[in-house]
Amino acid sequence: MQASSSVEGFAGSGGISGSGPMGPRRSGSNAREAIVRFENVGLRYGTEREVLSDVSFQLHKGRFYFLTGPSGAGKTSLLKLLYLAQSPSRGAISLFGEDAVAMDRAARPALRRRIGVVFQDFRLVGHLTVYDNIALPLRLAGVPEEEMAGPVDDMIDWVGLGHARDARPETLSGGEQQRVAIARAVITRPDLLVADEPTGNVDPDMAIRLLKLFSAMNRLGTTVVLATHDMSLMERQKDASVMRLVRGRLDDPTGALRNPPWSWGGSSREDWA
Amino acid sequence: MVSVYSPGRHGLRTKLSGLTAKGRKWRINAGSDPVIKQRAISGPVPWVIAIMTALTVIAAAGGLALGSIAAAAGDELQGGVTVQIAGPPEAEAARQAQAVAALLADDPEIRALRRLDRDERAALIAPWLGDAGFDGEDADDNLLVLPELVEVQLTGEAGEDVLADLRSRVEAVAPDALVSADTSWLAPVGRAIEALQWLALSLVGLLALATLAAVLLASRSALNANRQVIELMHLLGAQDRQVAELFQRAAAVGAGVGGAAGFAVALAVVSGLAGRFEALGPGQSAAGLNPLHWAVLALIPIMVTLLAAVTARLTVLATLRRMV
Ligand SMILES: Nc1ncnc2c1ncn2[C@@H]1O[C@H](COP(=O)(O)OP(=O)(O)OP(=O)(O)O)[C@@H](O)[C@H]1O
Ligand SMILES: [Mg+2]
Numbered sequence: 001m002q003a004s005s006s007v008e009g010f011a012g013s014g015g016i017s018g019s020g021p022m023g024p025r026r027s028g029s030n031a032r033e034a035i036v037r038f039e040n041v042g043l044r045y046g047t048e049r050e051v052l053s054d055v056s057f058q059l060h061k062g063r064f065y066f067l068t069g070p071s072g073a074g075k076t077s078l079l080k081l082l083y084l085a086q087s088p089s090r091g092a093i094s095l096f097g098e099d100a101v102a103m104d105r106a107a108r109p110a111l112r113r114r115i116g117v118v119f120q121d122f123r124l125v126g127h128l129t130v131y132d133n134i135a136l137p138l139r140l141a142g143v144p145e146e147e148m149a150g151p152v153d154d155m156i157d158w159v160g161l162g163h164a165r166d167a168r169p170e171t172l173s174g175g176e177q178q179r180v181a182i183a184r185a186v187i188t189r190p191d192l193l194v195a196d197e198p199t200g201n202v203d204p205d206m207a208i209r210l211l212k213l214f215s216a217m218n219r220l221g222t223t224v225v226l227a228t229h230d231m232s233l234m235e236r237q238k239d240a241s242v243m244r245l246v247r248g249r250l251d252d253p254t255g256a257l258r259n260p261p262w263s264w265g266g267s268s269r270e271d272w273a
Numbered sequence: 274m275v276s277v278y279s280p281g282r283h284g285l286r287t288k289l290s291g292l293t294a295k296g297r298k299w300r301i302n303a304g305s306d307p308v309i310k311q312r313a314i315s316g317p318v319p320w321v322i323a324i325m326t327a328l329t330v331i332a333a334a335g336g337l338a339l340g341s342i343a344a345a346a347g348d349e350l351q352g353g354v355t356v357q358i359a360g361p362p363e364a365e366a367a368r369q370a371q372a373v374a375a376l377l378a379d380d381p382e383i384r385a386l387r388r389l390d391r392d393e394r395a396a397l398i399a400p401w402l403g404d405a406g407f408d409g410e411d412a413d414d415n416l417l418v419l420p421e422l423v424e425v426q427l428t429g430e431a432g433e434d435v436l437a438d439l440r441s442r443v444e445a446v447a448p449d450a451l452v453s454a455d456t457s458w459l460a461p462v463g464r465a466i467e468a469l470q471w472l473a474l475s476l477v478g479l480l481a482l483a484t485l486a487a488v489l490l491a492s493r494s495a496l497n498a499n500r501q502v503i504e505l506m507h508l509l510g511a512q513d514r515q516v517a518e519l520f521q522r523a524a525a526v527g528a529g530v531g532g533a534a535g536f537a538v539a540l541a542v543v544s545g546l547a548g549r550f551e552a553l554g555p556g557q558s559a560a561g562l563n564p565l566h567w568a569v570l571a572l573i574p575i576m577v578t579l580l581a582a583v584t585a586r587l588t589v590l591a592t593l594r595r596m597v
Contacts, residue, residue, distance in 0.1 A: 084508070085504070105513075105594070106512070106513075108507075109507070109510045109511060112508060112509070113509075113510035117508060117509075125308055125505070127310060128308070136308065136506075137510060140506065140509055140511045140515060184509075
């Protein structure tokens with residue numbers, strides 16, 4: 001797949017586009033530039049049935065997306081493709097205009113550094129302190145210690161873990177660990193933030209606070225993809241688009257998926273949970 | 274490459290400052306833990322290398338010391354030839370010795386010549402037989418006949434052909450004479466030293482192999498045990514090189530510590546042995562090891578450390594190529 005993309009023809013109100021041919025890219029930067037394109041993507045683990053089938057969509061720069069759907073529908077699997085933890089079994093994926101499937105192994109780190117990930121299972125490093133866990137992506141990117149100290153401490157305070165700066169993850173509650181994971185994902189100010197149920201373990205107030213963080217990052221230009229079951233969260237982020245996965249397929253591949261479904265009228269909010 | 278982070282670009286801090294807890298002093302984090310603990314990577318490497326280094330350094334020190342003792346002795350004995358007349362009765366032996374001395378006195382190839390007197394010869398043999406048999410002034414009173422000895426110092430080296438020529442001329446005037454180069458006494462010692470040096474060399478080879486194997490196995494098992502963390506590092510944007518460096522550093526530290534410990538043990542053992550050798554008698558100091566020798570020996574743990582680092586790096590890079 002070539003590094004081309006077009007928003008014309010699909011974009012409509014700028015949300016998720018259904019499958020379709022990928023036209024030539026319009027020159028110049030565009031507020032609605034597609035930074036992620038999936039085309040007929042399928043994924044199977046081993047010889048099992050496909051976990052994802054015929055998934056096609058585009059994500060546009062600077063927008064906010066929710067990914068929802070029942071447990072086991074394939075949300076985490078889709079996000080793994082997005083953050084290059086997994087290669088698709090078929091189909092084409094383009095990330096920031098680069099072919100993510102055929103890409104050389106050596107080219108992946110540069111791309112991954114533009115993507116912040118909140119893993120569903122956090123994946124904190126057990127023997128490192130909260131500070132060192134959050135600083136890890138900066139260290140890997142070669143940021144000097146004295147430059148990162150301030151921002152990392154600010155981030156720690158901001159997610160409300162000032163008291164736990166030097167604590168190890170195992171001594172923290174689930175919700176606290178989740179906040180460490182979030183802080184680590186956003187500390188690099190990534191172009192694309194992928195969060196897999198990032199509010200699953202926190203109380204509603206903290207969930208709102210964290211959504212504010214994602215929202216603030218989004219306003220600063222980060223494209224956000226947030227997998228969640230939390231209806232109230234989706235409702236709060238009015239300008240977000242919603243992708244819904246059902247048994248490995250995007251629910252409405254024709255492009256009808258747009259802004260929050262409850263704003264269309266007709267369907268009740270509960271249908272979406 | 275995208276610059277992921279720069280202070281200027283870190284607008285989040287200022288933009289979100291309203292949400293930030295104020296008045297916090299920024300602290301610089303001095304020396305954080307590595308993502309994978311050093312000990313988890315190096316495993317038994319320090320121990321294996323400590324033991325192997327100690328053995329190798331001791332053997333190599335022995336080889337070097339004996340080599341230099343032999344060389345010093347060889348220098349002293351260079352060009353020395355001894356004519357020994359043993360067998361005939363004392364008077365006949367003395368006559369033959371006299372004839373040899375006369376024959377060689379004006380030879381241009383001979384720098385010095387000296388016939389050992391009776392007391393000197395008795396003293397030479399005394400350590401083996403005591404002086405009981407030779408203290409009588411009258412030769413006939415003695416139980417054993419003392420061999421006559423003529424020490425000859427050649428101008429050049431006592432090579433095989435020089436020696437053969439000398440032998441035929443000496444035997445013409447003294448049929449009971451035995452002509453031998455002084456260095457020939459050293460030949461069996463030389464062979465023993467050579468064997469020891471080969472042993473030291475093969476120990477160096479074994480040390481290299483043991484290092485290779487230990488580091489390879491330790492790195493492989495650490496890669497397996499830390500698969501999750503390594504995948505995480507990759508997902509956070511780490512290059513293979515960065516993961517490899519983690520392993521390389523851990524292997525180098527492990528091997529360096531092991532090598533230094535092994536070297537220290539060897540140093541203690543060798544100085545202890547050197548003390549014993551000096552107690553045996555004067556002559557060679559510190560068992561014949563000079564500072565240059567110690568520098569060569571110190572290369573052993575240094576090379577081992579380098580080898581460990583390179584092995585770890587290559588092992589990790591080869592393995593990671595097969596990961597996501
Ligand atoms: N590594 C794997 N190997 C085999 N099957 C897997 C693997 N990961 C996920 N699956 C399967 O893929 C399907 C989708 O899983 P996935 O984790 O993507 O769902 P999800 O939508 O994230 O669910 P949840 O909301 O519970 O997190 C499930 O049937 C799961 O069993
Ligand atoms: Mg999931």
